[in-house]
Amino acid sequence: MKQLKSFIKKEFYHIFRDPRTMLILFGIPIAQLLIFGTVIKSEIKDVHIAIFDQAKDETTMQITNKLLSSGYFILDENLSNTAGIEDIFRKGKVKEVVVFENNFEEKLTREGTAAVQLIADASDPNMARLVTSYTTGIINDYIRKLNPNLQIPLQIEPQVRMYFNEEMKSAYLFVPGTMALILMLISAMMTSISITREKELGTMEILLVSPLRPSQIIIGKVLPYLMLSVINAFVIVLIGHFVFGVPVTGSFILLMLETILFILMALCLGILISTVAKSQMVAMFISMVALMLPTIILSGFIFPIENMPKVLQLLSHIMPARWFIAIIRGIMLKGTGLLFVWKETLILVGMTLIFIAVSVKKFKIRLE
Amino acid sequence: MENDKIITVQNLVKKFGSFTANDNLTFDVYRGEIFGFLGANGAGKTTALRILCGLSSPTSGEVKVAGFDIYRETEKIKKNIGYMSQKFSLYEDLTVSENIQFYAGIYGISPKKRKEKEALLLQKLEMTGARHKLIAGLPLGWKQKLAFSVAVFHDPKIVFLDEPTGGVDPVTRRKFWDLIYEVASNGITVFVTTHYMDEAEYCDRVSIMDAGKIEALDSPANLKKTYNAKNMDEVFIQIAR
Amino acid sequence: MKTILYILQKEFRQIFRNRTMLPMIFGVPLVQMLILVFAATFDMKKIDMVVVDKDLSTTSRQLVAKFDGIPFYHVSQAVMDEKQAEALLLNGESDIALVIPANFERNLIRNNNGQLQLLIDAVDGNSAQLIYAYSGQIISSFNKNLIAHWKGIPEFAPPTQVKISETYWYNNELDYKWYMAPGILAILVTIIGMFMSGMNLVREKEIGTIEQLNVTPVKKYQFIIGKLVPFWVIALFDLAFGLLIAWLVFDLPIVGSLWLLFGFAGVYLIGVLGLGLFISTVTDTQQQVMFVSFFFMMIFILMGGIFTPVESMPHWAQIADRINPIFYFMKILRMIILKGSGFSDLLSEFLALCVLGVVFLSLAIWRYRKTI
Numbered sequence A: 001m002k003q004l005k006s007f008i009k010k011e012f013y014h015i016f017r018d019p020r021t022m023l024i025l026f027g028i029p030i031a032q033l034l035i036f037g038t039v040i041k042s043e044i045k046d047v048h049i050a051i052f053d054q055a056k057d058e059t060t061m062q063i064t065n066k067l068l069s070s071g072y073f074i075l076d077e078n079l080s081n082t083a084g085i086e087d088i089f090r091k092g093k094v095k096e097v098v099v100f101e102n103n104f105e106e107k108l109t110r111e112g113t114a115a116v117q118l119i120a121d122a123s124d125p126n127m128a129r130l131v132t133s134y135t136t137g138i139i140n141d142y143i144r145k146l147n148p149n150l151q152i153p154l155q156i157e158p159q160v161r162m163y164f165n166e167e168m169k170s171a172y173l174f175v176p177g178t179m180a181l182i183l184m185l186i187s188a189m190m191t192s193i194s195i196t197r198e199k200e201l202g203t204m205e206i207l208l209v210s211p212l213r214p215s216q217i218i219i220g221k222v223l224p225y226l227m228l229s230v231i232n233a234f235v236i237v238l239i240g241h242f243v244f245g246v247p248v249t250g251s252f253i254l255l256m257l258e259t260i261l262f263i264l265m266a267l268c269l270g271i272l273i274s275t276v277a278k279s280q281m282v283a284m285f286i287s288m289v290a291l292m293l294p295t296i297i298l299s300g301f302i303f304p305i306e307n308m309p310k311v312l313q314l315l316s317h318i319m320p321a322r323w324f325i326a327i328i329r330g331i332m333l334k335g336t337g338l339l340f341v342w343k344e345t346l347i348l349v350g351m352t353l354i355f356i357a358v359s360v361k362k363f364k365i366r367l368e
Numbered sequence B: 001m002e003n004d005k006i007i008t009v010q011n012l013v014k015k016f017g018s019f020t021a022n023d024n025l026t027f028d029v030y031r032g033e034i035f036g037f038l039g040a041n042g043a044g045k046t047t048a049l050r051i052l053c054g055l056s057s058p059t060s061g062e063v064k065v066a067g068f069d070i071y072r073e074t075e076k077i078k079k080n081i082g083y084m085s086q087k088f089s090l091y092e093d094l095t096v097s098e099n100i101q102f103y104a105g106i107y108g109i110s111p112k113k114r115k116e117k118e119a120l121l122l123q124k125l126e127m128t129g130a131r132h133k134l135i136a137g138l139p140l141g142w143k144q145k146l147a148f149s150v151a152v153f154h155d156p157k158i159v160f161l162d163e164p165t166g167g168v169d170p171v172t173r174r175k176f177w178d179l180i181y182e183v184a185s186n187g188i189t190v191f192v193t194t195h196y197m198d199e200a201e202y203c204d205r206v207s208i209m210d211a212g213k214i215e216a217l218d219s220p221a222n223l224k225k226t227y228n229a230k231n232m233d234e235v236f237i238q239i240a241r
Numbered sequence C: 001m002k003t004i005l006y007i008l009q010k011e012f013r014q015i016f017r018n019r020t021m022l023p024m025i026f027g028v029p030l031v032q033m034l035i036l037v038f039a040a041t042f043d044m045k046k047i048d049m050v051v052v053d054k055d056l057s058t059t060s061r062q063l064v065a066k067f068d069g070i071p072f073y074h075v076s077q078a079v080m081d082e083k084q085a086e087a088l089l090l091n092g093e094s095d096i097a098l099v100i101p102a103n104f105e106r107n108l109i110r111n112n113n114g115q116l117q118l119l120i121d122a123v124d125g126n127s128a129q130l131i132y133a134y135s136g137q138i139i140s141s142f143n144k145n146l147i148a149h150w151k152g153i154p155e156f157a158p159p160t161q162v163k164i165s166e167t168y169w170y171n172n173e174l175d176y177k178w179y180m181a182p183g184i185l186a187i188l189v190t191i192i193g194m195f196m197s198g199m200n201l202v203r204e205k206e207i208g209t210i211e212q213l214n215v216t217p218v219k220k221y222q223f224i225i226g227k228l229v230p231f232w233v234i235a236l237f238d239l240a241f242g243l244l245i246a247w248l249v250f251d252l253p254i255v256g257s258l259w260l261l262f263g264f265a266g267v268y269l270i271g272v273l274g275l276g277l278f279i280s281t282v283t284d285t286q287q288q289v290m291f292v293s294f295f296f297m298m299i300f301i302l303m304g305g306i307f308t309p310v311e312s313m314p315h316w317a318q319i320a321d322r323i324n325p326i327f328y329f330m331k332i333l334r335m336i337i338l339k340g341s342g343f344s345d346l347l348s349e350f351l352a353l354c355v356l357g358v359v360f361l362s363l364a365i366w367r368y369r370k371t372i
Helices: A002-017 A019-038 A058-069 A084-091 A104-111 A125-146 A171-201 A203-209 A214-242 A252-276 A280-297 A310-316 A320-334 A338-367 B045-053 B074-079 B096-106 B111-125 B140-151 B170-185 B220-226 B232-240 C002-017 C021-039 C058-068 C082-090 C104-111 C125-151 C176-207 C209-214 C220-250 C258-281 C286-303 C315-323 C325-339 C343-367
Strands: A047-053 A073-078 A096-100 A113-121 A155-163 B005-016 B019-030 B034-039 B060-065 B081-084 B158-162 B189-194 B205-210 B213-218 C047-053 C073-078 C096-100 C113-121 C161-169
Touching: A002 A019, A002 A214, A019 A171, A019 A214, A019 C286, A047 A058, A047 A084, A047 A125, A058 A073, A058 A096, A058 A104, A058 A125, A073 A084, A084 A096, A084 C325, A096 A125, A104 A113, A113 A125, A125 C161, A125 C176, A155 C125, A171 A214, A171 A252, A171 A280, A171 A320, A171 C125, A171 C286, A214 A252, A252 A280, A252 A320, A252 A338, A280 C021, A280 C286, A310 C021, A320 A338, B005 B045, B005 B189, B019 B045, B019 B189, B019 B213, B034 B045, B034 B170, B045 B060, B045 B158, B045 B189, B074 B081, B081 B140, B081 C209, B096 B111, B096 B140, B096 C002, B111 B140, B140 B158, B140 B170, B170 B189, B205 B220, B205 B232, B213 B220, B213 B232, B220 B232, C002 C021, C002 C220, C021 C176, C021 C220, C047 C058, C047 C082, C047 C125, C058 C073, C058 C096, C058 C104, C058 C125, C082 C096, C082 C113, C096 C125, C104 C113, C113 C125, C176 C209, C176 C220, C176 C258, C176 C286, C176 C325, C220 C258, C220 C343, C258 C286, C258 C325, C258 C343, C286 C315, C286 C325, C315 C325, C325 C343
Parallel strands: A047 A073, A047 A096, A113 C161, A155 C113, B034 B189, B034 B205, B081 B158, B158 B189, C047 C073, C047 C096
Antiparallel strands: A096 A113, B005 B019, B005 B060, B205 B213, C096 C113
């Protein structure tokens, strides 16, 4: 027991003495939360537009004013012909051109209809869609106010209720995602690299001939990372709660238990990788390509899995992070209990057992 | 005799923080001799050698190597020296021939001359068959002989060897020293650090360092006489006690 | 000059002899282009809707049928009350619940006003908004048809009306893949440049060969250039390879000049490689290079506007982006590839890349010490 204690101490020294490791341990989760929380926003504000007003009458002026005073748009240029559109789009600043037809007001009052053309730079399709729909909304709103007494017959009114996230905060999405990513990073990538490193430097042999049993070596290797991971998970939940207002609606204890399960799974995966990898390069490569990328992309962290092609949807089933994210979203945001997440939990338990079984087998072979 | 001094060191001091690795070293090395730099591990041999190679700059003192000043003319010095480090330093993932091609290239040896010398060298080392083999697959003794040959391939005025024979058996070591003699007979000065005392016997002169200071400097024969010892081992034990 | 050639010859030999390099060079672009671009989409492909129809009238059935007829709506189970619908939202089986209250049809006819409820799972706020927008459109189009049908007018029109037509340039179909592909290409080139060059230099430190080089007359700049050029070539090759995949698989149109594209990439890479080499001069092991590069990469990529336009970011982030090389390159790639922007359109970006390149490269050469 004493030997194990001193061994674990050594592992902690390795981690805390290297500022670059600390950067990964605590810099990444904090930076990532802050960037997601404050920088990644898909709303529009101060979008540069250009206007080609062929009518230049009272109504088009008023619509222009409405657009510009909405806070969404900034007028960049008044065009005098359509030929210039190509040029300003190519410069990249202007995202939309609003074209009012000739005699706009006259047509509107006499014929009851006038035309506006919105030309959007769809090299960013999301942005283009947002910009045109905001513009359409503002123009329609203006026209509706021209006829305040209009009675529309047979009006169907949908009322909407946003469940679990009434203000539709993006933090509800990225806090669970970041947690999965960071735990995966620390538990799987760091353990696999640190074990491979000992193999490469030859220090693993020294450990193996020491009176420590192999199981103790493994425990000593993973225990520090387990503790750090739990601390990190805790910090992420705290920042999520106090900085971004993400609640923990369900049971906190259940959340922590599931988190520890996920960490164990990731640690076993890390050990498995280290038994396969011959060098740090290879361990890093496997961790990056096989773990980080899928955790970010195929887990539903940023992009909904349902939108993906079928093949990738199938592939996402073998991503542990996918199940973990579903579990913590359920517990944190929806307040669900084990009753709702038992399936996901079982899958994680199953993955853990498989990883343990395979790495024990591999490890034994190495020792013989 | 002044002209024949190829390395002059006066009052060389190197400090790492409060630790003094080289404490006021003063010595000269003459052209064409085999100069042994002896000392226990941590005595400051490697530090001094690295300063002479321009890998590290001294805290104070005057040093000239091949007539160039160590502070201002390190790049000129580098043209005139060869170096073989403790760590084996040929590229493991290149072949014998490719390593030679690379090092010859960066010293500006023409391809024609390189090919001639390469053929001669491999013949001498009895390694012609291994020409296109990766270094990684060669035995350690071969690698060391090759590393030494590559270090002197560009005919430097001085070659610095930092514990060149670590980890090889006595027979291989003996063969390695044959190579050193051959190089020295061609007029190349050899500056070698070691902690094998039998190797000290092969040197023209040796200096013995202890705790950052040079405690003795003379030919092995004179040293044995002065310390009234049967061999260099005894000399060393008396000094480093 | 000759010295540089010898260094280059050696580097290329080592790179191509390394068995993990070739899969990296060809595998990384393939995986990135095929998986990332396909996976990274906000386009809704499938919306699971649960219906609670308490009215069970002709109108309510027609409305449900309307939703059912839309390909990406999967109108699943009909449940009896909101409680059951909420449970389906809770376990994630449904994205949206449509609740049609009793007497919906009667209220619509008598009071001219029928109320519906949409309950949306908003854990993913973005998706929720899209689902709401789609569903709202469907309901309002249903409403229009209903009015037309019942009132016998072809299309109900208010007295004054503006006809708004929308034209989407450069990406008519609003294909999100066309937006992601250039962004992913930018990341690809950066990863290759930064990680590989940095790890390569540190590896020489780890195995000790760098000491041997340091006692040779090789100049600092010769060494750095020797380390830089191979990865510059590989990254440009990977850019071409990735572009080819994008063109073949996604029909990505390449409107602008390829020469210009690769010219910009060449300038950009000098900066990125410089940064990678700089990181390697301040670290001692491959592990550290990996960690430090990973940290910066992550911040650069997220801040660089891969998913969301930089214009939507807060002011401080936009200012911080001025030193973010990925930000410029992503913008440049999208502009040249999709819009055909020319050199004069990208002058300020070009200058910024030049400045960054000079700064990073000088840092690397300055920090690289031939002494220990």
